[in-house]
Amino acid sequence: MGLTQARIAIDAMGGDYAPAEVVSGAIRAAAELGVEILLVGDPEAIRASTPHPENLSQVEIVPAEGTIEMHEEPLSALRRKPQASINVAMELVKQGRADAVVSAGHSGAAMASSLLRLGRIKGIDRPAIGAVFPTVMADKSVLILDVGANVDCRPKFLEQFAVMGTVYSQYVLGVQEPRVGLLNIGEEPSKGNDLALRVHQALSDNPAVPFVGNAEGRDILSGDFDVVVCDGFVGNVLLKFAEAVGESILQILREELPQGVRGKLGTLVLKNNLRRIKQRVDHAEHGGGLLLGVAGIVVISHGSSQAPSIFNAVRLAKEAVDNRVLERIRAQYQKVAAPATDGE
Amino acid sequence: MGLTQARIAIDAMGGDYAPAEVVSGAIRAAAELGVEILLVGDPEAIRASTPHPENLSQVEIVPAEGTIEMHEEPLSALRRKPQASINVAMELVKQGRADAVVSAGHSGAAMASSLLRLGRIKGIDRPAIGAVFPTVMADKSVLILDVGANVDCRPKFLEQFAVMGTVYSQYVLGVQEPRVGLLNIGEEPSKGNDLALRVHQALSDNPAVPFVGNAEGRDILSGDFDVVVCDGFVGNVLLKFAEAVGESILQILREELPQGVRGKLGTLVLKNNLRRIKQRVDHAEHGGGLLLGVAGIVVISHGSSQAPSIFNAVRLAKEAVDNRVLERIRAQYQKVAAPATDGE
Structure with a gap:
């Protein structure tokens, strides 16, 4: 473009x-x-x-x-x-x-x-770091934000993350109708800590956010959500946990698969399939987070990061530039978030 | 016993x-x-x-x-x-x-x-739900608490979780010298949200807790920690995320491994190895959480839960009973947590 x-x-x-x-x-x-x-x-x-x-x-x-x-x-x-x-x-x-x-x-x-x-x-008020996670659907990803910029959040911060995440999902990730979720411990609006309860209300009331409700931990990678907002403490713990789990599973595969003669034979036969699994699981394929x-x-x-991650990070930056994400966030945000004043 | x-x-x-x-x-x-x-x-x-x-x-x-x-x-x-x-x-x-x-x-x-x-x-003050997670070390697990009982926590709650987790790790999981960590977003004591900063100080000062420092998301499954404490919001998100990731990875394996002729052959040959991987990853092998x-x-x-999970939950309950975890928490907690009074 x-x-x-x-x-x-x-x-x-x-x-x-x-x-x-x-x-x-x-x-x-x-x-x-x-x-x-x-x-x-x-x-x-x-x-x-x-x-x-x-x-x-x-x-x-x-x-x-x-x-x-x-x-x-x-x-x-x-x-x-x-x-x-x-x-x-x-x-x-x-x-x-x-x-x-x-x-x-x-x-x-x-x-x-x-x-x-x-x-x-x-x-x-506060920039957020957004990270794109793979989901169980091979061609679908989910944007999580914030993954570490703000450890103590006020409700309006998460509301702004949701507005920015919506724009990013639409214009960079190409999701026509993004589904935005709030990371929480239950599906019901009555569930959650004090912050989550207040953010749930704010997102429900915000016409610029296509809010579909709470996303539990199990829903993050389901493909049911395109954007999930959370405070930067929870998001950072999740990000690092997810990266480590991917690596841990690959390690378990490397340990267990080649056990025994049948294991060695089967692993050799499956070389290409295992490489594809690594691509779907490994965070190095994803490049990095965007500061929004x-x-x-x-x-x-x-x-x-080694060379492949840097390469992917440049691609991510290029996509954000080519799709004019900055101008779109700015315009969209001003359009939707500016308080209505008399006479305008 | x-x-x-x-x-x-x-x-x-x-x-x-x-x-x-x-x-x-x-x-x-x-x-x-x-x-x-x-x-x-x-x-x-x-x-x-x-x-x-x-x-x-x-x-x-x-x-x-x-x-x-x-x-x-x-x-x-x-x-x-x-x-x-x-x-x-x-x-x-x-x-x-x-x-x-x-x-x-x-x-x-x-x-x-x-x-x-x-x-x-x-x-x-508040009971916590503890969940035992597998780690990358085949014979080592980690106790995470709280995974959902208390979504808004005061520092002393997490301090109590650490005391109870230590006892549980010693007397039920059989860890002679448990290593207790605080879930956080960085290794340094200066990192974290307001709650984490205050808990870090409290754990450092508590002689009953073998506190070794902050555990980041990536450290949870590393085997470096035997007990990790966190508030029930973060813990619940993590628990559900971890369960889903395990299932997601198994799903990706089921999708990708049998692709093509070599894939079908290799998967057949690897049947036993794949079953062992499932056992290491699948939460059904772990039975449930203990309310401490x-x-x-x-x-x-x-x-x-289906029958195997119920069976494992009964085994967990039996281990807690046989090892007198309740009496030990009670005694240990009173011993270590009661404030010293004059004349005693």
């Missing part, structure tokens, strides 16, 4: 496997996705990280100094290092030189930097 | 498949586990539910009238139906005629009935 290529700024220094795996995923994305890549980081480290420096001609390197380490407190570190790679990447979006940022570094720092440099969309509510497209990748 | 047989009262009328599956599981438990079974419910319905009524000679039938339906508000329904099966089962424990109750019926009603008839252990903090042994089984 679009006549111009999406321009994606990538924090080359962020993540457990930076810069090598980030650079590798970025080069592949430049070659295959039809995007312009701006690699932000230490130019020497970037060049030294790849066995094929000639491929760097496909990307633009934007110099930055230092990175925010995982143990650092985000706000003070960002102020102490104004030229850190994540800050420079955000600045590229602010200046209109890039359309989106991808980072596998300190997620708190990415959020704080985006808030400081880009600010929030008007009408949004800041005035820019920001994809937050997993700290353990 | 023990010279006398554990006497287990089973709510024959509770659960989606009651009474047939409950009766079937109960009869098998009576035959195989060396326990006395008291089947509580409508005698005619119980007799009509089994194709082998002669097997009922192995159990005692205790008449009850009616049951609490899933849609009913527990407290008012329990008062309106004093002779409901769950009430009669609790009364058997109160009168010393049974040592434990197993129910797959309305879990809120089971909890309320136990509180009304049996009361709480002294020093415990009430003055009696109460096992709350899944509403969808």
